[in-house]
Amino acid sequence: TFSQKNHKVVLFPGHGIGPEISQAVCDIFSATKVPIDWEHHEIYTKPINEAGDLIKEESLNAVINYKWGLKGPFATPIGKGYRSLNVTMRKKLNLFANVRPCKSLAGVKTPYSNVDLVTIRENTEGEYSGLEHAVVPGVVENLKIISQPACENIARYAFEFARKNNRKKVVACHKAGVMKKGDGLFINTCKKISSEYPDIEYTQEQIDTVCMKLSKNPEVFDVMVMPNLYGDIVSDLCAGLIGGLGLTASGNISHTCAVYEAVHGTAPDIAGQNKANPTALLLSGVMMLKAMGLQKEGIAIEDAVTKTLSEGKFLTGDLGGKASTTDYTKAVIGHINL
Amino acid sequence: TFSQKNHKVVLFPGHGIGPEISQAVCDIFSATKVPIDWEHHEIYTKPINEAGDLIKEESLNAVINYKWGLKGPFATPIGKGYRSLNVTMRKKLNLFANVRPCKSLAGVKTPYSNVDLVTIRENTEGEYSGLEHAVVPGVVENLKIISQPACENIARYAFEFARKNNRKKVVACHKAGVMKKGDGLFINTCKKISSEYPDIEYTQEQIDTVCMKLSKNPEVFDVMVMPNLYGDIVSDLCAGLIGGLGLTASGNISHTCAVYEAVHGTAPDIAGQNKANPTALLLSGVMMLKAMGLQKEGIAIEDAVTKTLSEGKFLTGDLGGKASTTDYTKAVIGHINL
Ligand SMILES: CC(C)[C@H](C(=O)O)[C@@H](O)C(=O)O
Ligand SMILES: CC(C)[C@H](C(=O)O)[C@@H](O)C(=O)O
Numbered sequence: 001t002f003s004q005k006n007h008k009v010v011l012f013p014g015h016g017i018g019p020e021i022s023q024a025v026c027d028i029f030s031a032t033k034v035p036i037d038w039e040h041h042e043i044y045t046k047p048i049n050e051a052g053d054l055i056k057e058e059s060l061n062a063v064i065n066y067k068w069g070l071k072g073p074f075a076t077p078i079g080k081g082y083r084s085l086n087v088t089m090r091k092k093l094n095l096f097a098n099v100r101p102c103k104s105l106a107g108v109k110t111p112y113s114n115v116d117l118v119t120i121r122e123n124t125e126g127e128y129s130g131l132e133h134a135v136v137p138g139v140v141e142n143l144k145i146i147s148q149p150a151c152e153n154i155a156r157y158a159f160e161f162a163r164k165n166n167r168k169k170v171v172a173c174h175k176a177g178v179m180k181k182g183d184g185l186f187i188n189t190c191k192k193i194s195s196e197y198p199d200i201e202y203t204q205e206q207i208d209t210v211c212m213k214l215s216k217n218p219e220v221f222d223v224m225v226m227p228n229l230y231g232d233i234v235s236d237l238c239a240g241l242i243g244g245l246g247l248t249a250s251g252n253i254s255h256t257c258a259v260y261e262a263v264h265g266t267a268p269d270i271a272g273q274n275k276a277n278p279t280a281l282l283l284s285g286v287m288m289l290k291a292m293g294l295q296k297e298g299i300a301i302e303d304a305v306t307k308t309l310s311e312g313k314f315l316t317g318d319l320g321g322k323a324s325t326t327d328y329t330k331a332v333i334g335h336i337n338l
Numbered sequence: 339t340f341s342q343k344n345h346k347v348v349l350f351p352g353h354g355i356g357p358e359i360s361q362a363v364c365d366i367f368s369a370t371k372v373p374i375d376w377e378h379h380e381i382y383t384k385p386i387n388e389a390g391d392l393i394k395e396e397s398l399n400a401v402i403n404y405k406w407g408l409k410g411p412f413a414t415p416i417g418k419g420y421r422s423l424n425v426t427m428r429k430k431l432n433l434f435a436n437v438r439p440c441k442s443l444a445g446v447k448t449p450y451s452n453v454d455l456v457t458i459r460e461n462t463e464g465e466y467s468g469l470e471h472a473v474v475p476g477v478v479e480n481l482k483i484i485s486q487p488a489c490e491n492i493a494r495y496a497f498e499f500a501r502k503n504n505r506k507k508v509v510a511c512h513k514a515g516v517m518k519k520g521d522g523l524f525i526n527t528c529k530k531i532s533s534e535y536p537d538i539e540y541t542q543e544q545i546d547t548v549c550m551k552l553s554k555n556p557e558v559f560d561v562m563v564m565p566n567l568y569g570d571i572v573s574d575l576c577a578g579l580i581g582g583l584g585l586t587a588s589g590n591i592s593h594t595c596a597v598y599e600a601v602h603g604t605a606p607d608i609a610g611q612n613k614a615n616p617t618a619l620l621l622s623g624v625m626m627l628k629a630m631g632l633q634k635e636g637i638a639i640e641d642a643v644t645k646t647l648s649e650g651k652f653l654t655g656d657l658g659g660k661a662s663t664t665d666y667t668k669a670v671i672g673h674i675n676l
Contacts, residue, residue, distance in 0.1 A: 076515065080518075084515060084516060087516065110554075111449030111450065112449060127465075127482060127513070127516065127517060128516055132517060132518070132519045132520055133519065134519060137486075138485060138486030138487070138523070139483065139484075139485045139486070140483070140484045140485070140519045140520040140522075140523050141481050141482070141483055141520075142481070142482040142483075142484070142517050142519070142520040143479050143480070143481065143482075144465060144479070144480040144481075144482055145477065145478070145479060145480075146477075146478045146480070147476060147477045147478070148475075148476030148477070149476070175465070175567070175570070177414065177422060178422060178425065178465065178466055179465060179470060179480050180418075180470070181470045181471065181472060181478045181480070182470055182478040182479075182480040184478075185476070185478050207570075207571055208570045208571050208573075208574040209574065211549070211571050211572075211574050211575040211578065212574035212575060212577050212578040212582065212583060213578065214553070214575070214578065215552070215553055215575050215576075215578030215579045216448075216578035216579075216581070216582055229513070229567075230571075232513070232545075232546045233545055233546050233549050233568075233571060234549075235546075236546040236547065236549050236550035237549040237550060237552070237553045237575065238553075239550050240549065240550040240551065240552065240553030240554035241553045241554075243554070244550065244554055245550060
């Protein structure tokens with residue numbers, strides 16, 4: 001409209017099924033009249049420079065300028081000489097918080113029906129430092145880094161998230177009995193910051209126990225905050241509980257910009273065949289809309305997804321249905337209620 | 339009997355419910371006429387020397403001499419100045435392999451009824467090196483160590499285990515996309531050794547994907563081999579799938595000795611009340627019997643446990659029953675069929 005300026009969003013369609021599911025998201029967003037202009041950027045399948053980057057500097061700058069990015073799945077190059085795209089992006093944009101909600105979806109049958117968990121993962125350090133070397137041939141040292149500022153950032157983010165989203169509990173997951181200094185610093189920092197949030201119940205639990213409880217009775221947890229590697233593992237475990245990565249949203253957040261992404265793979269076996277399920281990317285987009293303040297549009301799309309899935313008429317192959325990507329997309333659009 | 343020399347086994351009853359469940363195991367073993375002599379050794383609740391040890395040198399030597407140890411749960415001291423008992427034991431005795439089978443138990447209802455997994459965990463290095471320091475205040479570096487010899491040991495152990503136990507598949511779990519050198523060394527070594535076992539199907543899978551699949555459809559895996567920390571997490575996840583740590587056996591294996599253990603806690607709230615479930619320690623003992631070559635006795639006890647649990651008349655509180663530890667113990671003994 002005349003008076004309202006559209007948000008600009010950097011879209012990385014990615015590879016494999018990436019372009020199809022990105023198209024589905026764009027179509028659903030258009031039908032919902034979301035005030036967004038997309039700017040397409042490429043992820044490369046081969047390193048584009050000596051440093052091994054898979055993305056252009058100008059694409060990262062576009063995310064910084066526009067504040068928003070949405071990213072499909074991408075193919076990791078085979079062999080050596082490249083830098084992990086996700087790790088690079090998270091570090092260069094200081095996307096320090098990775099937020100992955102997992103909530104049971106009506107219409108998707110799993111053994112657990114009351115899952116409602118949010119993994120909040122420190123996204124920049126831990127084992128992901130990229131610092132490793134062979135001390136002598138056959139002995140590799142990898143540096144796991146835990147720093148106070150990163151712990152403070154992620155702890156505060158977790159409590160703020162809990163408060164904003166009306167959640168009651170935050171559990172800090174760790175292995176401080178073994179990594180007394182590193183994971184010790186993490187939980188001590190979380191504990192310190194928890195005192196500023198008396199309205200949120202705070203506990204600490206060992207990461208192995210957390211995973212045992214998640215597979216036994218996942219309803220005991222609410223918001224879970226943890227160092228990088230644990231978050232990688234726990235968020236996938238939680239995704240499994242609600243039906244897999246094809247259904248889960250993810251957001252990588254900095255203080256000034258954010259990149260939302262589908263965490264699943266490129267599914268080369270079905271790419272280009274109009275069979276892929278766009279839900280993960282779509283719900284990641286919904287997370288973005290809510291962060292932009294576009295609650296109405298975000299909720300409308302979320303509700304339409306829930307209706308489409310629980311109706312069960314237009315399910316894609318991964319959910320046991322026979323619908324095409326475009327059938328599913330149309331069904332979601334048909335349920336949009338503004 | 340006159341002609342047969344009994345095996346000597348070092349028993350660490352431990353703390354909390356440890357003594358009660360150890361007694362249950364001794365009673366069931368006696369009733370099964372297992373040719374074992376127990377030698378009780380203590381785990382301390384406070385450090386006994388400057389190094390912070392919780393166990394006497396002579397106890398470790400006893401394990402080395404007799405070859406066999408069985409260990410109940412123990413209380414970790416509060417505060418600083420102690421060394422983790424498990425980590426110390428594993429390192430000092432070079433208990434390089436941690437074996438944790440998880441098989442659905444008839445009579446214990448869980449979301450999945452066909453779980454039959456074995457986690458084989460490298461038990462001496464990775465993040466458990468104990469090497470950590472603050473580089474500057476507020477920045478901690480922890481060294482994750484991966485060495486070729488340890489990878490070879492654990493890989494070979496996994497394939498030998500698969501072969502001996504008639505299992506068809508081994509999956510190596512890793513995060514080599516991020517820890518290219520360290521986890522890279524791990525999978526490259528596993529792959530190399532897999533070529534000596536053409537009868538076993540070998541695959542590699544990222545640890546996050548493994549956990550997603552385990553919570554979604556755990557029947558896709560069989561034997562899983564992995565570095566230390568992943569094994570800590572995955573074995574607990576698997577335990578959750580079959581009903582929790584109160585039911586799962588664990589063995590720590592070196593080339594010359596082994597310590598079997600219940601991995602659950604000391605349950606101080608019910609300690610001394612004849613309410614604890616001795617199954618985890620008992621099944622750990624059964625693993626030991628089988629390793630000793632006492633198949634007949636081991637299988638007899640295992641079958642008696644299965645019958646007792648599936649009958650459901652004498653279940654302890656953790657399984658929703660009202661039986662005491664001694665009721666359950668008697669029920670198991672009643673089902674022993676030699
Ligand atoms: C691709 C990989 C580097 C990444 C990670 O480990 O963070 C992925 O698994 C994820 O969870 O986003
Ligand atoms: C007590 C702790 C050091 C130990 C570990 O992490 O190995 C425990 O969790 C286990 O799994 O045996």
